[in-house]
Amino acid sequence: MTSITSFPLTIQTTSLSVPSTPSWFGEVTVIAQHLRHLSVLSAIEERVRLARRRFGHYDLIDFAVVLLGYAISGERTLEAFYERLQPFAQPFMALFGRERLPHRSTLSRFLAALDQASVEALRMLFLEDLFARPLEKEEKTGGLWDRQGRHWLIFDVDGTRQAARQRALPSTPDLPPAQRRLDEVCAPGYLGRKRGEMVRTRTTVLQAHTHQWVGTFSGASGAGNGDYRGELRQAVKAISAYLQAQSLQPGQAVVRLDGQYGNGAIVADLAGLAYVMRGKDYDLLNLPQVQARLAQLPNQQTTHPETGTCRSLFDFPDLTLSPAGPRTRVIIATRPATNSPVKIGTARDEQVYELFYTVLPRGSFTPADVVALYLHRGAFETVLSDEDKEQEPDRWCSHTAWGQEFWLILAQWVWNIRLELGHALHPTAMRTTEFAPASAQEEASVSPALVPQPSEAAPVIYGPPQWARQSYTKGFAGADFSLQPDGTLRCPAGQPLYAQERRLERNGSLRILYAARIGHCRACSLSEQCQESATTIKARRVSAVYWPLPSRSSGSSESSPAPEEASPPSASHPILWGDWQRCFHRREVVKLLRHQRVDVELTETAPTTQSPSVLLLSRAERAHYRLSWEQRLARNARRSAAPDVSIKLFGIPDAFAVALGLRIA
Structure with a gap:
């Protein structure tokens, strides 16, 4: 230990390494306690499951809590997060009732092994x-x-x-393709x-x-x-x-x-x-x-x-x-x-x-x-x-x-x-x-004679589509493409065609041109039969003509405008928007928990004086049967013989601590 004395200032240095507590550790502590208090962590353990080898004795919950800590920390990369967390790995995992921190490469293999069922189970828990x-x-x-x-x-x-x-990266014949x-x-x-x-x-x-x-x-x-x-x-x-x-x-x-x-x-x-x-x-x-x-x-x-x-x-x-x-x-x-x-x-x-x-x-x-x-x-x-x-x-x-x-x-x-x-x-x-405001501008400040009535601008109603006939090469005709409720077409190979162009033609008819995607046509096994050629250069196009139906009699009750369209109710109330502040609540929590001191202590438990008992194997364990979900989960659970962890948070209001189930010193 060395010291520098210059009255009234004293500076001392020591070679003893005592890493500082990360600024985000207090927030991780509060959120972990909150999730345990609400049984969210236990719900993840029971309902979000993934059976996979080469994870050692870790289970899905071990990797989920690491990613939760990563999201809370705000560290730029997982590598930076692990470097900052490593001195406090044991108390961090103890917050979630787990024993050891998974290695970063083990986390990477876990994320690569995830399937849709596990992710959808987590999504369902998130919504609930x-x-x-x-x-x-x-x-x-x-x-x-x-x-x-x-x-x-x-x-x-x-x-x-x-x-x-x-x-x-260069792409030349003498180089293998980039991976x-x-x-x-x-x-x-x-x-x-x-x-x-x-x-x-x-x-x-x-x-x-x-x-x-x-x-x-x-x-x-x-x-x-x-x-x-x-x-x-x-x-x-x-x-x-x-x-x-x-x-x-x-x-x-x-x-x-x-x-x-x-x-x-x-x-x-x-x-x-x-x-x-x-x-x-x-x-x-x-x-x-x-x-x-x-x-x-x-x-x-x-x-x-x-x-x-x-x-x-x-x-x-x-x-x-x-x-x-x-x-x-x-x-x-x-x-x-x-x-x-x-x-x-x-x-x-x-x-x-x-x-x-x-x-x-x-x-x-x-x-x-x-x-x-x-x-x-x-x-x-x-x-x-x-x-x-x-x-x-x-x-x-x-x-x-x-x-x-x-x-x-x-x-x-x-x-x-x-x-x-x-x-x-x-x-x-x-x-x-x-x-x-309630005194919104009226819809029209002009003479009613200049505003078209609903009957004057009655919408044009078209009949069913008329498709182009089969070509002389006997390929697929327009009628072979089925019209879908969403306005697209479905080709015989099951691929969609989208409306690309609409144009008015003679006698009020409307022509709509549908086109497929070139990527679908190139990989289609029916392209030669559909496009009359073995080489697909352009995507398939289909056109349909819609003819307007005769308008109904103006005296019929069906053509009369709906009451709401003919005379909308007056705007008698203002439009009100009810919400909460966008940033205040979230940032106040982060500011409180990151600007206060956090003390972390580990207390080693006294070793037992009794001789270790003989480990008895069951026949299933000796035969290397698969572990049950409960056994898999218990492998990295925190044991009673593990060191006691004591975390003290400063500056936490009493009412806030009681709401989260935290003990007050």
Whole structure:
């Protein structure tokens, strides 16, 4: 030991190594105690199981608690987390009732061995834990109240992409092909302006009022741009389960979707949920009734409070997105084209047109309300930004799809637990914001004679499609492609064809051109029979012609507009938005637990003086039978002879400690 004395200052050094306690160890302690107090850890042990060799005496719970600690710590990599944790490995595992810390390579093999059944079991537990403890026990879970006083819950569904930065490697005949570790979990995809990136896409679901995550979905289909429709169906199931747990009807949920989902084909996937989404079927602008309406005065004008963008809004209460597709409410927003090229929407004649699809009733939401509700999705982007800064869940933990999904679910679980602990630390009532005032601008400030009545702009009803006849080479005809409820076609090989072009033709007929994907056609065994050639250069295309049906008599009762369309109820109430603060509760917990001292002590137990008893083997053990689930779990369970661990946390309020089941010194 050496010392430097300079009155009144004394500095001493010693070669004795005493590592400092990690700043995040106190938060890990509190969250581990909270999960044990709620029996969440025991539920994971019993219900999330994976039978796999070469894990030594570890079980799934041992790896799950390591990933929980990694998500809480915020360390940049698993290597950095292990280096910081190693001096405190024994007390860390003791927090979760386990003995030894798995090696990092063992964790990697575990993540690579995970299967879909284990991940789905963990996802189910995550949802059940979310449903079991709402943030506010005495009040509603926030929401939106429309102009008729009806209560809605808003959910945001969107995809987020993570790029895999890889070195450029030469590709020459004298070199073997490059072997990339992330080939199984990534694929070429689109990431902003950077095309050709290796990316992975996952779909996230957020409850917009509590800012809790409801799920993340990618699994085996997340490589590249992902399967956005398959993941959307999984998200809808999670939202429906959330509504059922809150004793709410499916009609009380509104799903906000961006332009990735903006066509009528995905409406069937929403299973009756209300929606607000940006549309991308700009061929609707060519319809005669749409052109006639756009030539007149708009229903409303709105100005964005932050950007100052002024939009003119045209409301179409019942428009057919495609001849075989659904009918929905479409709002067309127009604004002058100031930028070139246009990033959002389509530009025509120095005007930018944006489409918004919704099924929200006209009497409850004006066109300006619908557009404002969609543009309020900026709150979802801020939550994603907070998640990237605080947890960065898109860090690569595994080079396999299900291993990465396992990590993402645990990362979202930690986010929700922090929110829950923050509300326990600082209970606050739901705040209510006036989303839109009651004295909203009326839909039309012009003469009623200039506004087209519903009977004047009656939608065109088309008959069944007329397909092209079989070609002279006797290949597949258009009738061999079956029309699906989502507006796509299904070819004889079972692959989808999507609508690529819509154009009006003679006598009011509408032609729709469907096209397959070239990747499906190249690998198809029926390509020669379908495309009349053995070499597939272009994807198969099929066209259908829809002829309008004769309009019904104007005097019939069936053609009279519905009461809601003819005269929407007046906007008698303001639109109210109820939620809680986005960052305050979560960050207050982190700040409290990371800025206070944590003392960790290990007390060695006295060795027993009795001679060790002879270990008796059962016949099953001698024959190397498989261990039962209980035996596998007990191999790394903390034993009574292990050193006693004492952890003392400073600065914890008494009421907060009692709520978590912690002892007060």
